[in-house]
Amino acid sequence: MDHFLYRDGALFAEDIPVADIAAAVGTPFYVYSTATLLRHFRLFDEALEGLDHLVCYAMKASSNQAILKTLAQAGAGMDVVSGGEYRRARAAGVPGEKIVFSGVGKTAAEVQLALEGGIRQFNVESEPEMQVINDTALAMGVVAPITIRVNPDVDAKTHAKIATGKSENKFGIPISRARDVYALAATLPGLEVIGIDVHIGSQLTELEPFEAAYVKVAELTEQLRADGHSIRRLDLGGGLGIPYARDNQAPPLPMDYGAMIKRTLGHLGCEIEIEPGRLIAGNAGLMVSEVIYVKSGEDRDFLIIDGAMNDLIRPAMYEAYHDIVPVIEPAPGVEPATYDIVGPVCETGDTFARQRQMPPVAAGDLVAFRSAGAYGAVMSSEYNSRPLIPEVLVNEDQFAVIRRRPTFDEMINRDSLPSWL
Numbered sequence: 001m002d003h004f005l006y007r008d009g010a011l012f013a014e015d016i017p018v019a020d021i022a023a024a025v026g027t028p029f030y031v032y033s034t035a036t037l038l039r040h041f042r043l044f045d046e047a048l049e050g051l052d053h054l055v056c057y058a059m060k061a062s063s064n065q066a067i068l069k070t071l072a073q074a075g076a077g078m079d080v081v082s083g084g085e086y087r088r089a090r091a092a093g094v095p096g097e098k099i100v101f102s103g104v105g106k107t108a109a110e111v112q113l114a115l116e117g118g119i120r121q122f123n124v125e126s127e128p129e130m131q132v133i134n135d136t137a138l139a140m141g142v143v144a145p146i147t148i149r150v151n152p153d154v155d156a157k158t159h160a161k162i163a164t165g166k167s168e169n170k171f172g173i174p175i176s177r178a179r180d181v182y183a184l185a186a187t188l189p190g191l192e193v194i195g196i197d198v199h200i201g202s203q204l205t206e207l208e209p210f211e212a213a214y215v216k217v218a219e220l221t222e223q224l225r226a227d228g229h230s231i232r233r234l235d236l237g238g239g240l241g242i243p244y245a246r247d248n249q250a251p252p253l254p255m256d257y258g259a260m261i262k263r264t265l266g267h268l269g270c271e272i273e274i275e276p277g278r279l280i281a282g283n284a285g286l287m288v289s290e291v292i293y294v295k296s297g298e299d300r301d302f303l304i305i306d307g308a309m310n311d312l313i314r315p316a317m318y319e320a321y322h323d324i325v326p327v328i329e330p331a332p333g334v335e336p337a338t339y340d341i342v343g344p345v346c347e348t349g350d351t352f353a354r355q356r357q358m359p360p361v362a363a364g365d366l367v368a369f370r371s372a373g374a375y376g377a378v379m380s381s382e383y384n385s386r387p388l389i390p391e392v393l394v395n396e397d398q399f400a401v402i403r404r405r406p407t408f409d410e411m412i413n414r415d416s417l418p419s420w421l
């Protein structure tokens with residue numbers, strides 16, 4: 001459920017007409033709903049009620065300061081995957097003890113940054129990384145809390161570019177080698193082993209792969225405890241999918257996911273952490289764009305819009321589907337038109353949808369991409385020298401620009417000339 005609904009014939013973001021925002025900031029732009037962000041965070045929080053738990057928002061999904069602050073004020077921790085994200089989380093007021101550091105390539109400088117600023121735990125992804133965290137902690141005279149990310153070798157049944165839990169993926173330590181790696185960790189005085197981490201992929205639409213992984217984590221917990229390790233925290237990653245297409249079978253609900261976690265892991269008495277990103281932010285955002293031209297091709301009509309692959313790369317990168325709807329509500333019973341919906345970037349890959357049926361629109365009309373709140377603005381670029389598009393946050397009847405559109409001069413002046421030119 002989201003808070004982008006038609007009212008009196010026009011699309012609203014909470015209590016604000018989307019067209020009013022377009023008039024204020026220009027197109028294209030992203031708009032997010034506070035109510036939807038909070039609703040999704042609370043669904044996870046409530047799903048784990050009864051367990052000692054923390055929901056750490058995977059901020060790589062959408063990391064604007066205003067979004068982080070909205071979620072942090074509701075009690076969310078943060079899952080970060082770079083020093084930049086760590087700094088963003090701290091800048092939004094998230095205390096170090098609620099920040100989890102994930103990712104396969106943490107550098108010594110990033111580890112030091114997090115140890116200085118405070119960290120809940122590092123999720124360690126390899127033995128060499130474990131050594132670097134140990135050495136950095138020892139040099140600073142502190143002890144680093146860690147979990148080890150295990151790769152359970154399960155098929156997440158999602159797009160190959162976002163599956164992470166098969167043995168062929170770069171993530172984690174094969175679960176078959178986990179006991180040896182935990183034994184090594186126990187010998188390193190700069191580390192305190194506190195638990196196990198697992199994250200098998202993104203946009204999962206069934207519970208079975210999660211359950212298969214968590215059953216393996218439960219077994220491993222018992223084995224590691226028998227080996228003498230104190231396993232008291234289980235980080236279960238993120239990955240729960242969202243319904244991108246309205247007519248699709250809906251992915252599992254957070255409540256059912258939580259019930260499965262309790263069933264498979266509840267008896268272990270561990271603190272449970274989860275790291276949802278997409279499900280919190282995805283349906284909390286729209287990308288809004290204006291139709292520049294309707295171009296009639298030989299055998300098809302192209303809708304050429306002012307948003308492009310540099311603004312929203314998911315269709316080009318993952319063949320992702322986004323619902324694209326007119327901002328003026330179509331009249332009931334109107335005959336749908338069929339378009340290839342494309343941006344102005346000079347790549348055939350700059351295609352949002354092929355042969356898409358939607359209500360007919362004309363040049364100058366606004367269209368909204370639904371479910372664009374996660375892996376949207378954060379993955380944007382200035383390819384084709386198109387400035388990054390603004391982000392807007394709505395809260396009931398208020399809205400604010402939370403990242404403004406840079407000017408062309410700002411964009412160009414980031415370049416500098418060498419002395420010989």
Ligand SMILES: *Cc1c(COP(=O)(O)O)cnc(C)c1O
Binds near residue numbers: 103201239275278279
């Ligand atoms: C990307 C990522 C997440 C979030 O995944 P979603 O599918 O957005 O929920 C969580 N944990 C880790 C380690 C990740 O890399």
